[in-house]
Amino acid sequence: MSMGTKPQAGARPRWETEVEILPIQSRLIDFEHPIAGTYLVTGARAQRGYRLSKFCMSFMKPEVRAKWKADSEGYMREFGLSDYEQSLIREQNWIGMIRYGISPFMIFKLSAAFGVGQNRTGAAMRGESYEDFMKTRNVKDAS
Amino acid sequence: MNAAQHGCIIGGLGSPHAPSIGVAYNTGKHETPAWKPLFDGYRPMQAWLEAKKPDLLIVVANDHANSFFFDRYPTFAMSVAAEHEIADEGWGKWPVPPVPGHSEFGWQLAHALVDQEFDIAVCQEMPLDHGWLTPLSCFFPPEKRWWVPVIPIVVNVLQPPIPSAKRCFDLGRAIRRAVEAYPKKLDVVMVGTGGLSHQLSGERYGFNDTAWDNEFLDLVETDPERLARMTHQQLMEKGGADSVEEIMWLVMRGALSPKVRRVHRNYYLPMVTGFAQVIFEDLGDETVARKAA
Numbered sequence: 001m002s003m004g005t006k007p008q009a010g011a012r013p014r015w016e017t018e019v020e021i022l023p024i025q026s027r028l029i030d031f032e033h034p035i036a037g038t039y040l041v042t043g044a045r046a047q048r049g050y051r052l053s054k055f056c057m058s059f060m061k062p063e064v065r066a067k068w069k070a071d072s073e074g075y076m077r078e079f080g081l082s083d084y085e086q087s088l089i090r091e092q093n094w095i096g097m098i099r100y101g102i103s104p105f106m107i108f109k110l111s112a113a114f115g116v117g118q119n120r121t122g123a124a125m126r127g128e129s130y131e132d133f134m135k136t137r138n139v140k141d142a143s
Numbered sequence: 144m145n146a147a148q149h150g151c152i153i154g155g156l157g158s159p160h161a162p163s164i165g166v167a168y169n170t171g172k173h174e175t176p177a178w179k180p181l182f183d184g185y186r187p188m189q190a191w192l193e194a195k196k197p198d199l200l201i202v203v204a205n206d207h208a209n210s211f212f213f214d215r216y217p218t219f220a221m222s223v224a225a226e227h228e229i230a231d232e233g234w235g236k237w238p239v240p241p242v243p244g245h246s247e248f249g250w251q252l253a254h255a256l257v258d259q260e261f262d263i264a265v266c267q268e269m270p271l272d273h274g275w276l277t278p279l280s281c282f283f284p285p286e287k288r289w290w291v292p293v294i295p296i297v298v299n300v301l302q303p304p305i306p307s308a309k310r311c312f313d314l315g316r317a318i319r320r321a322v323e324a325y326p327k328k329l330d331v332v333m334v335g336t337g338g339l340s341h342q343l344s345g346e347r348y349g350f351n352d353t354a355w356d357n358e359f360l361d362l363v364e365t366d367p368e369r370l371a372r373m374t375h376q377q378l379m380e381k382g383g384a385d386s387v388e389e390i391m392w393l394v395m396r397g398a399l400s401p402k403v404r405r406v407h408r409n410y411y412l413p414m415v416t417g418f419a420q421v422i423f424e425d426l427g428d429e430t431v432a433r434k435a436a
Contacts, residue, residue, distance in 0.1 A: 028307055028375045035376075037346030038384050042303040050213060057212050059233040095346070103301055104344040104385075105207040109233035118163075119415065122348035133349065139413035141177045 041103045049101025052085045056106035059113055068113055092116065095125040150248075150325030152333060153195055155395040155403070156188060157363070157421040158278040160204055160336040162232075164418070165277035169237065169285075177413060184409030184420040185281040191406070191422050192282055192291070195330070199245050201252075201318060202334040203296045203394040204274030207232070210266075210297065217264040218306050219314065220297040221256075223249035227295065230270035237276050245292040248329060252294065255321030261314055269295060278336050291332075300337075300388045305375055311390040312371040315397020322398075323428075335395025339410075339417030342383030349415050350383040356410060356417040359389060364405050364423065367396040382417075400426040 023031040024043055034040075041049065058064045058079070067075050076086045088096045092114060097107055104121075111121045123133035134140055164181065167173060173182035209230040211217065227242040253265045275295055283289055296318075299305055306314075315333070322331050339356040342348055359382070362370050371393055378387050396403075407422035 026304065028305070029303055029379075030374075030376045033376075035347065035380055035384070037348075038342070038379065039345050040303055040384070041301065046213065046302055053208075053213055057208060060209065060231050062231070062235075065233075098344045103208060105301065107344075109208075112234045118343070122343065122415065125344065125348045126346055136349065137414050139177045141175070 039098050039101075041101055045101035047101070049097075049103075052081065052088070052097065052100065053102055053106045055079050055081060055085075056102065056110045059109040065113060092124070094121040095127075098125060148326070148328050150322035150327070150329040150331060152319055152322050152398050152425050153197060153330045154191075154425050155333040155335065155399045155421075155423045156278075156282075157335050157392050157395060157419060157423075158188070158281065159338045159416065159418040159420075160274045160277040161338055161416050161418070162273035162277060163414075165237065165273055165280045168280050169239070181409075181411045181413070181418055182281070184407075184411065184418075187407045188282055188420060188422060189284065192332070195332070197291055197330045197332040199248060199294065199329060199331045200279075200291050200334055201294045201296060201331060201398075202275050202278065202336065203298060203391045204278075204336040205300045205388055205391065206297050207272050207274060208301065209272035210269050213302055216299055216302055217297065218299050218304075219261065220264040220266055220269075221249070221253060222266045222269040222295045223253060224267055224269055227275075227293070228268075228270040229276065230272040232272055237273075237280075239276060239280060240288055242271055242275065242279065242289055243292040245294050248325060249294050251325060252318070252321050255324065256314075256317055259317045259320065261317050263296075269297075271295060274336060278334060296394065298388075298391050298394065300385075300390065303375070305387060306390070307375075308373050308378070308390045308393055309371040312367060312393040312397035315394040315399075318394070319398045333395040333398040335392035337388035337391045339386060339389065339419050340382035340412075341385045341416035343385050343415070345384070347383065351412055351415070351417055352382060353410075353412055353417065355381045356412070356419065360408060360410065360419055360421065363392055363396050364403060364408075364421070367393060371397075386417075396423070399423055400428065402426050 094107055108118055120130050123130045167178050172178050209232050222244055223246050224244045225246050227244055229236040256263050339359055340351045342350040375387050403423035405423055409420045411418045
């Protein structure tokens with residue numbers, strides 16, 4: 001997957017949506033038996049997510065945050081994100097990004113630019129409303 | 144207190160490093176009911192540091208994609224810088240002064256670690272993120288920042304392959320040897336940071352297990368080598384994917400005497416992460432001799 005590859009209209013390339021990573025042999029992590037609801041940033045998934053991760057990372061610069069505020073669509077295009085990557089961002093599809101290969105710490109840089117807090121991204125990843133998620137926590141106002 | 148003219152590990156601290164904690168402290172929320180049970184756990188740590196007056200803190204934390212990016216991501220890294228800037232994590236810098244380092248011992252430590260075949264990346268510039276700033280902010284109230292220099296040690300826990308729990312424990316042991324070989328008075332406190340059970344991504348976001356967290360706290364004190372034998376798979380299954388950062392507590396524990404005196408332990412789970420604080424006092428090398436005998 002070269003960085004410049006543009007997805008074909010219609011059919012989405014398999015590498016964009018496939019979640020599984022080819023089993024890696026490791027005595028420390030059992031890649032043949034992934035933990036449900038858990039997506040480690042490694043292997044092909046980490047490589048697939050690299051460009052979008054780099055995009056998230058750019059939000060450490062105040063000038064990027066200003067540029068994003070002024071013209072988010074323009075900044076995504078300028079960065080060279082694929083159509084699928086742009087759609088993940090536009091839809092604030094946090095779980096989609098996790099499956100794609102983005103570390104949550106990258107996502108928090110981006111979600112902050114949307115004014116969305118960490119636990120709101122988490123509730124969305126679980127497929128719950130923020131209110132329902134908060135009901136499962138011990139203390140409501142410690143965030 | 145160590146009067147000897149050589150380096151000495153005097154104790155170890157365990158602390159979470161979640162950014163919400165540092166932000167709550169720095170914005171004066173520490174007396175609110177939601178936060179008080181946690182911040183009350185920092186008071187004994189503040190008092191202990193005041194009483195022990197260490198010359199150096201070695202703080203083990205992980206980068207959160209602020210000092211490093213996946214273009215080149217070190218398994219282990221350390222800083223020899225004289226001073227550390229505050230990282231802008233994506234929403235502005237924390238309003239705290241730059242954190243002093245310890246270049247002289249830093250270079251000595253780097254050499255000692257590589258001599259012992261711990262091939263750590265050596266950094267002359269390392270902006271610090273909440274991994275360091277949260278525990279340091281809580282150990283040192285605003286008027287006390289920062290009277291102790293800090294050597295940051297970085298462990299990759301974000302992008303597997305992640306170093307094994309045993310490797311982290313052994314890194315702690317190598318740090319102890321480096322400190323003890325230093326031919327000047329240097330009282331060192333080791334700090335292991337990280338949340339206990341938590342998972343910040345996927346449908347399993349928000350996973351916790353308080354019983355396991357308490358077992359972890361027992362084991363890190365009394366039987367850390369059992370933890371050092373655990374795989375990342377086991378740690379993640381028991382405590383959530385991000386609890387794998389508990390391996391950084393093992394660096395701290397590995398630097399201490401086999402037996403330690405626990406003088407503080409606190410646990411609190413308000414939201415998504417098991418927060419724990421401990422103070423372990425070092426019992427010196429006689430416990431090593433006793434074990435070997």
